[in-house]
Amino acid sequence: MAVLTPGLIEEFLTSQERRGIGASSLEAYRRNLKKLYEYLPEGKTLTAETGRAWKKWLEAQGVSPRSINSRLSALNSLCGYLGHREFQVLDFAEGQEVLQPELTxxxxxxxxxxxxxxxxxxxxxxxxxxxxxxxxxxxxxxxxxxxxxxxxxxxxxxxxxxxxxxxxxxxxxxxxxxxxxxxxxxxxxxxxxxxxxxxxxxxxxxxxxxxxxxxxxxxxxxxxxxxxxMYCSTREMILSNISILADQAYDRMLAEEQRIAGWAG
Structure with a gap:
């Protein structure tokens, strides 16, 4: 589970800009992720079911397959950035092929x-x-x-x-x-x-x-x-792992500080 916030969206967009993503693509990401944020219920959590549920809702609203796939692509890129590839959607709307072949x-x-x-x-x-x-x-x-x-x-x-x-x-x-x-x-x-x-x-x-x-x-x-x-995916995976290790190290430090100076002694 991950929580989507406006700040997180901007952080993601900044990372994409550093990768050299063009201004028009960045604007499309921003627009589509804003729509995702507006769609999410209170709590704004992303899960493995988010993409499929969003796709189904968009289809019910009569959104074109091309627009649906554009929004799902933005969601997939965000999930990759967050290290939650299990949240990505592979079942795109019929009518447009958007998946690029993936080189391992x-x-x-x-x-x-x-x-x-x-x-x-x-x-x-x-x-x-x-x-x-x-x-x-x-x-x-x-x-x-x-x-x-x-x-x-x-x-x-x-x-x-x-x-x-x-x-x-x-x-x-x-x-x-x-x-x-x-x-x-x-x-x-x-x-x-x-x-x-x-x-x-x-x-x-x-x-x-x-x-x-x-x-x-x-x-x-x-x-x-x-x-x-492939280059970008590799770097994102490494950075995600580093972030996880940093969180774990910080948690261990807090636990040790709690042992030394916690209220309960």
């Missing part, structure tokens, strides 16, 4: 292993950059040799109005530097065409899917979006 960590590793076995170094590094470092495909052109040398890159989006700093993991940084040296890439985008231009999204997908059969991973999972979603 094991499948991600198989993609890396397949790229290595096939000696496709660029595919290996592209997979690791998107899935291991959390770079979005639209930010790929900003990953330059200079940024790799620095070990971090300030990514700008929404016409430069927003930015985020992405740290390049040490192991990936070493591999990227070795690759650029072998390929005689001294500056500019790491992933580039023969003419030196950043590779296009469609070509990036083609590269990723070129190893999917060898990796025994469905081609529709070998995409930039699935890699980024």
């Amino acid at each position: 960590r094991a499948e991600y590793l198989r993609l890396l292993q397949a790229a290595r076995a096939l000696e496709k170094e660029r595919v290996y590094l592209l997979t690791k950059t998107l899935g291991g470092a959390g770079l979005r495909i639209q930010e790929l052109s900003q990953l330059t040799v200079e940024a790799v040398e620095e070990g971090a890159v300030e990514l700008r989006y929404h016409n430069g109005r927003c930015s985020r700093v992405l740290r390049i993991p040490a192991e990936l940084r070493e591999e990227l530097l070795a690759y650029t040296q072998r390929e005689n890439i001294s500056d500019g985008p790491v992933f580039r065409t023969a003419a030196g231009a950043p590779i296009a999204r469609t070509y990036a997908v083609k590269l990723l899917q070129s190893v999917s059969r060898e990796a025994q991973v469905a081609a529709e999972k070998a995409t930039p979006r699935c890699l980024f979603n």
Whole structure:
């Protein structure tokens, strides 16, 4: 069980903004979660039954399948952030397919292993950059040799109005530097065409899917979006576990303080 509050909604939205979620998507999240908050009865608790009950209620109100699925997607994202994946809804309204195929960590590793076995170094590094470092495909052109040398890159989006700093993991940084040296890439985008231009999204997908059969991973999972979603899910799981450990440590401290200085002695 979890209690939904306006403050929690804003906390969730802030976390999504830090992930690089766009302004329009954030506004959709805010709008849909506000509707969820208004729907919930007194107490505003979220349970495993909330999503199914909300869906049934929305259908009874005549809300379109597209709108229902948009609201359920917002609920699912919130539940993932809270570490309550068991609250998520998998049974969406008919009329719109909204679920993205989910790439597991094991499948991600198989993609890396397949790229290595096939000696496709660029595919290996592209997979690791998107899935291991959390770079979005639209930010790929900003990953330059200079940024790799620095070990971090300030990514700008929404016409430069927003930015985020992405740290390049040490192991990936070493591999990227070795690759650029072998390929005689001294500056500019790491992933580039023969003419030196950043590779296009469609070509990036083609590269990723070129190893999917060898990796025994469905081609529709070998995409930039699935890699980024896997990265985000992994981080959310780790942060959720850290939060649980922090709560447990705090409770132990309070129990010890109660033993030392509690009213009952």
